[in-house]
Amino acid sequence: MKKILLSILLGIAIFFLLMSFPIQERSPHALPWEIELDETGHTRVFGLSPGADTLNDVIARFGGDMELAIIVAANIPRGEEAKDAALEGYFHQVTLGFVHARLIITLDAPPSMIASMLERSIKKEYLRNGSRKFILHPNDTRLAGTLPLVALTLIPSAQLDAETIVSRFGTPAAIIPMGETLQHYLYPDKGLDVVLDSKGKEILQYVAPANFEQRIMHRLKPENVKPEQ
Numbered sequence: 502m503k504k505i506l507l508s509i510l511l512g513i514a515i516f517f518l519l520m521s522f523p524i525q526e527r528s529p530h531a532l533p534w535e536i537e538l539d540e541t542g543h544t545r546v547f548g549l550s551p552g553a554d555t556l557n558d559v560i561a562r563f564g565g566d567m568e569l570a571i572i573v574a575a576n577i578p579r580g581e582e583a584k585d586a587a588l589e590g591y592f593h594q595v596t597l598g599f600v601h602a603r604l605i606i607t608l609d610a611p612p613s614m615i616a617s618m619l620e621r622s623i624k625k626e627y628l629r630n631g632s633r634k635f636i637l638h639p640n641d642t643r644l645a646g647t648l649p650l651v652a653l654t655l656i657p658s659a660q661l662d663a664e665t666i667v668s669r670f671g672t673p674a675a676i677i678p679m680g681e682t683l684q685h686y687l688y689p690d691k692g693l694d695v696v697l698d699s700k701g702k703e704i705l706q707y708v709a710p711a712n713f714e715q716r717i718m719h720r721l722k723p724e725n726v727k728p729e730q
Contacts (some may be wrong), residue, residue: 532598533655533705534669536691543709544692547597551653551692552709556590557646559606567592569642571618575631582633583616588645597655608645617641652683652716655705666695677721685721689713 536546543550548562560567568591571580586658592604610618622635637645666686667673670693673686689710694717696704708716 506554506564515614533602533657535598536693538690538710542711544707546653546707547595549650549653550709551650551707552712553649555647555649556606556608559590559650560646563592563595563604569637569645571615571622572628572636573633575633582619582635583612586612586619588615588648592659600646601658602660603656603658605656606650607652607654608648609651610645610648651708651712652717654709655707656702657705661695661697661703663697666697670695687717689718 520581527567531547533547536544538544539550541553541721549559556569557644570589570591571582571586572589573586588608588610589606590606594605595602595604618637618641619635621638621641623638624636626634626636628634663684663686670686670688670691673695674689675684675685675687677687682698682700684697686697688695692708692710692713694706694708696706698704706717
């Protein structure tokens with residue numbers, strides 16, 4: 502009898518101990534479709550604002566387990582890398598609420614800074630598509646922490662379809678087909694381009710709404726579309 506009473510009292514004590522801990526609520530703007538426009542004209546999605554936050558803000562949000570490098574397209578000749586290169590950080594996996602995805606961040610680095618970083622880079626690798634990846638010198642990695650974000654590119658692990666895109670993000674301002682397999686669902690007011698790929702992974706790219714024309718629409722114009730390598 503004493504053992505039964507002791508077990509009951511222990512169970513009650515554990516229950517009240519657990520109840521004393523605060524309930525962990527999901528932070529706002531955690532999911533890819535929870536996009537808020539603030540009074541400055543910037544959007545905020547999964548805790549970050551393209552065009553306003555920096556790499557250090559990204560690290561505070563997702564941690565430092567990231568590959569940071571300069572990416573140069575395969576069709577850029579040697580000696581001209583800095584003219585059309587991107588300083589990018591790559592997270593193999595991030596968790597956004599119940600969504601798991603890969604995340605690529607693009608930083609706002611002027612060509613002169615890119616050129617200097619390329620000279621000091623400590624390693625060069627070739628990617629499958631022929632692009633070149635230059636690993637930064639540690640000093641440049643620290644410098645990159647202060648640079649602002651210009652784009653966030655999310656690649657969800659789950660497949661999306663047209664119905665899911667519209668139900669989550671709303672009716673797009675336009676849908677632009679590109680080639681035989683791609684469709685761009687455009688949301689200029691949200692700074693968002695959702696790329697639906699019938700033969701591959703979907704891509705969500707977030708930019709500041711003020712940069713939507715330059716960062717998204719400009720590259721979708723026929724004269725600016727680069728042929729596949």
